Amino acid sequence: MQENPSKAAAESKTPGDGQDDASHATGRTPARSVSPTVATILEHNAAFVASKGYERYQTDKYPEKKLAIVSCMDTRLTELLLAALGLKNGDAKIIKVAGAEVAHPFGSVMRSLLIAVCELGVEDVMIVAHTNCGAQHMSGEEMVHDMRRLGVSDERISLARHCGIDFDRWLAGFGDTEESVRRSVDVVRNHPVMPPHVRIAGFVMDSVTGELVQVTCP
Ligand SMILES: [Zn+2]
Numbered sequence: 745m746q747e748n749p750s751k752a753a754a755e756s757k758t759p760g761d762g763q764d765d766a767s768h769a770t771g772r773t774p775a776r777s778v779s780p781t782v783a784t785i786l787e788h789n790a791a792f793v794a795s796k797g798y799e800r801y802q803t804d805k806y807p808e809k810k811l812a813i814v815s816c817m818d819t820r821l822t823e824l825l826l827a828a829l830g831l832k833n834g835d836a837k838i839i840k841v842a843g844a845e846v847a848h849p850f851g852s853v854m855r856s857l858l859i860a861v862c863e864l865g866v867e868d869v870m871i872v873a874h875t876n877c878g879a880q881h882m883s884g885e886e887m888v889h890d891m892r893r894l895g896v897s898d899e900r901i902s903l904a905r906h907c908g909i910d911f912d913r914w915l916a917g918f919g920d921t922e923e924s925v926r927r928s929v930d931v932v933r934n935h936p937v938m939p940p941h942v943r944i945a946g947f948v949m950d951s952v953t954g955e956l957v958q959v960t961c962p
Contacts, residue, residue: 803834805864811836812860814853814928815872816844816879820951825872828954837866843879843918844872846928849935857932861942869942871928872956873921874949880924882917884910921948925959933961 778786792798815825817840826832837860839853846853860866888901888911905911918924925946933944946959 801833807834807836807860807864807866809835810865810867811870812839812857812866812868813837813870813872814839814841814844814846814857815949816840816874816877817842818874818877818951821874821949824951824954825949828949828956837864843877843924844874844928845879845918845924846871846931849931854931854935858935858937861939867942869932869944871925871932871944871946872949873925873947874951875921876951877921880917880919880921882915884912884915887911887915922959926961929959929961 809831811831813825813829813836815821815838825838826835837856839856839860841847841853846857848854857866857869861869891901892898901911918927925948929944929946932938932942944961946961947956948959949956
């Protein structure tokens with residue numbers, strides 16, 4: 745049987761070598777300085793766990809509806825997406841990424857989809873972009889400008905460019921929403937190692953009403 749790592753760490757700790765004996769004793773990560781927002785979240789979290797608020801969310805890692813959804817990180821969709829689709833905790837694997845784009849065939853979104861299909865039983869994939877998306881009209885040039893404004897030095901930006909990063913390409917917006925959905929559907933549908941039984945469909949959600957419109961994909 746594998747030993748509990750936090751117990752092992754506590755036992756191997758030499759006396760007087762550092763801080764926070766209590767954290768080792770409880771197995772918790774030592775407290776660090778956090779922002780007021782995170783402090784409030786931690787306070788809520790402790791109360792949530794203590795009052796067993798988690799009980800109504802309990803499920804397992806296998807998605808009940810054998811479904812994975814790629815959607816945008818937009819805050820308007822945080823609860824709206826699941827509510828508008830009639831889904832609850834445990835029903836679907838939700839992969840959130842700016843613009844709901846499957847931008848690279850061997851990037852992290854595609855990796856998540858392959859795990860969802862091959863390890864977790866997913867058979868349906870929905871790509872769900874949305875109206876008025878913040879990622880639609882992004883520009884690499886503007887974002888580099890914003891990086892400078894927020895304190896990133898020219899030296900660091902040049903260093904990234906020297907390492908081969910093309911900001912204009914990497915941080916570009918997608919322009920037409922439906923076209924972006926078609927591209928993502930195409931990447932998933934024609935992926936060389938995506939099992940053939942998986943069905944892929946693309947949609948645009950209204951960011952206000954949650955209405956879903958299917959995108960015709962050739
Ligand atoms: Zn968006």
